[in-house]
Amino acid sequence: MTRQTAKTTKRSLGVIDTIQTQGGATLEELTDELEMSRSTVHLHLRTLLDEGYLTKEGAVYHIGLRFLNHGEYARSRKTAYTLAKQTVTELSNEIDEEVEFVVENDNRGILVYESFHPDSHFPSKERHISTAPSSAGIYYYLHCVATGKAILAALPDDRVEAILDDWGLPRQTTQTITDRNALLEELEQVRERGVAFADEEYVDGLREVGRCVRGPDGRVLGAVAIIGPKYRFTDDRYTTELPAILAEYVDDLEATIEDSYLEEFR
Template identity: 40%
Template sequence: MTNQDAGGGNRIGSTKTSFAIVHALQENGPSRLSEIADELDLTESTTHRHLNTLCDLRYVSRQGKRYQIGLRFARLGRAARTRDPAYETAWKHVQDLAEETQERSQFVVEDYGLGIYIHVETGSKAVRAGFDVGRQIHLHGSSAGKSILAHYPRDRVDEIFDRWELPALTGNTITDREALYDELEAVRERGVGFNREEHVDGINGVAVPVVRDGSVLGALAVAGPSHRLNGDRLESEVPDMLLAAANELELNITYSSPDSSVDHLVE
């Protein structure tokens, strides 16, 4: 039997509550029953029933009086990250970029209008800003997000902006639609997206799209402190590395796909 949620339509409210508990544990780490109930504005009895069910299914574990994410989620995370073979192909390029730039590098894809970190690697000088694998981000404030949006049709971009709006993530975030349309046009023309402290204060970023069969698959990006990733390093040095990596990745994806053949590789 289904219930209707506040947004209308058929929804199973108890499922939403269970996932809200899971997300709270993900964000806060091991937590007591009362802490979870207070954060989600639930009664302790309701929270306890959901936690018991999640523990029975091994998606939550309990140590003493604290609950935490169960290791069974590890397999689900692995399945999500490998659902497209191209995602796995991107991992080596993310590693190489982190080593070459000594900064944080990542591969980001769009899902439900948000950016999702599929791979994250940190170089020897990287700032660990808390953006780990699976983290969701708004697309309009990041270099990777701009690189992806720049290759979407206008109606898709508008759909994303309507759904998630354009929150000011920092004082430098572009929140005006017309200004963003101009920015995306510039990204499309130069093939590179920039983030000048628009996502996180003190952090600059640069990204390039990864295209497969004429459609954007995701974006390769590098981020670092604004005092280090600036000037020629931001404008040309790192973009050149990213463009080379994206080109190689696109070739690897093309020639490793089931549709490619040895005959196709012979000139």
Template identity: 40%
Template sequence: MANGKRTYETTETSFEVIHAIERTGGATFTGLRSELNLPKSTLYYHLNTLEGLGYVAKENGAYQLGLRFLSHAENAKRKEPAYDIVRSKARDLADRMPEEIDFSTEENGRLVVVYHNIGGSAMTDFKIGQYLYMHTTADGKVLLSEMDEERVDEIIDQWGLPQLTENTITDRTELKAELDEIRERGYAINNEEHYDGLRSVGATITKPDGSVLGALAIDGATYRLTDQQIHDHAVDRLFETIDQIESEFKDE
């Protein structure tokens, strides 16, 4: 069972193998056995199947993710043409600010990184396609603030509120109170809730039909992204970029 729904254990195991290879950056058969604690025969058959389908490749004695995933990634990105506009404007923003810029969206109650540019900073190890907990980031919190209470509760019930730093919000009532504040001011702030030493400010991007496409955020070190810097500069540049993106949506 996963997410309360009936699932095939064999399929889940295959993806556990894929995730282990991704997590380790490539591993030998022995390394994967140690990582997953699977019987030899089970791991052997899963690796053979995945290798035959092109999802796993054996290089220099270690199993790596196969290039077959590239076509899936490209198709996933093309499902929303508006992402190209966001990437272009986000790159422009990164050129003007010495901080990291990321664009993320919600999928199945998790935050998915769609675009990430380190700009002049390298505070995070966010990767395109990475899944994050929504309550720990500015992007995630501002997206949660756009949802009704029932949906927020569903996400919390499904994924919980794991604590990643001392500042992570782990109480449901406290989180909902912050979401109310975010709705009032129109943007969210992440105050070292995902990484120690990292602050972020994020706001939503809305499509012409009124639905939320995702959230754009500026991430930076606490000593650079101070309260004054956020309120005097970062928020203005963030909303300026979002206005440009939404304006291009209307011109299409």
């Protein structure tokens, strides 16, 4: 059964997404891009502008800073996310590599926190997919990054199938897994190992090691990944050393999250 949705809201969200995708757009450009009349597009723009969700520079509309308020609230609302930020920073400082915390949202992975170590000279994944100065809020397909595989491996089979039905297996590099059965087999290996690997599957030359983060009730909260260039992620460092360090940090994070839950309900 198809769920009922508010068409006006969906249209406003479409306007917002188009403006962000195009890096700003005029009324005429939006009218050409969207299947709406000029007057309807203008009504949505005026409403969003009046409410602070858009800003206008000359004839060009841009995303407004009011979204920053909502975004910061969303990622700080849960104590577990704040604790994950500390883990990301501390882990990155210890190993001098990029570390990410990713949460599943809309059947994809959304980057909540990232620590890109200043001594690392390999460009962040963000530079390959966005010109934004911050990576937070970037979406990843779950099948091609280590955090995504770690999350998928921790979800029930029917949920995994629903995610794959929703987004498919888009190819990002020549190493991306695009066969469903092959991915399901790898997810079984992730369950056995406790960590996920992504070897140049999202960006050429980039390797990742990821581990799922669970709450005290076993629910999937997200995943943490260590990310770096293939020339530094070699042999035992990639397959053994970094996974062991990551497991230690995630275990500590889960214990801290559990303590915070117990403290909250005392």
